[in-house]
Amino acid sequence: MKLYKIKKSKIDNKGRGLYAAKDIKEGTKIINYSGKIITNKQVDESDKYDNNKPIYLFKLNKRYTLDGDFSWNTAGLINHSCDPISQYDGKGLKSWITAIKDIKKGEEFTCDYGFGFDKDYKQFPCKCRAKNCCGYIVREESRWRIHKKFAMSKKKLVNNSR
Secondary structure, three states: OOOEEEEEOOOOOOOEEEEEOOOEOOOOEEEEOOOEEEEHHHHHHOHHHOOOOOOOEEEOOOOEEEEOOOOOOHHHHOEEOOOOOEEEEEEOOEEEEEEOOOEOOOOEOEEOOOOOOOOOHHHOEOOOOOOOOOOEOOOHHHHHHHHHHHHHHHHHHHHHOO
16 A cells, blocks of 8 residues: 555645655655656756756765656655655665654655755745744755844844834
């Protein structure tokens, strides 16, 4: 029995997501992340991997990346959350999604996409609605920068209105 079902996503209102078909224990391998192995040089040189389009890349190591932008990569339906219940794992040139906590039947699988905080971060708004959401799809280690930036902006607004 598959551990997931495909349904309309509660996070991505226009798209689909993967949902737990049954209760799943922490540490369980849920699904493989499939695609075509390409070089990091190909990623840098190709127009396909433009930030203005959806990107389904999983960096495997210093030399290779997995391009998961294929209809048969069901794991590509997993949406980002700032409070994820699963994560990307891998070994060698393989990657998969693993539960990082116990998951109840019917919960939508989510991962932290791990996007960096750079000049393009505003192109990727987050819709997860988690309590710790910073409003953008940025990896957990970098979210403090956005929280700090907004705190400083609010402080300036308060000081300027006096």
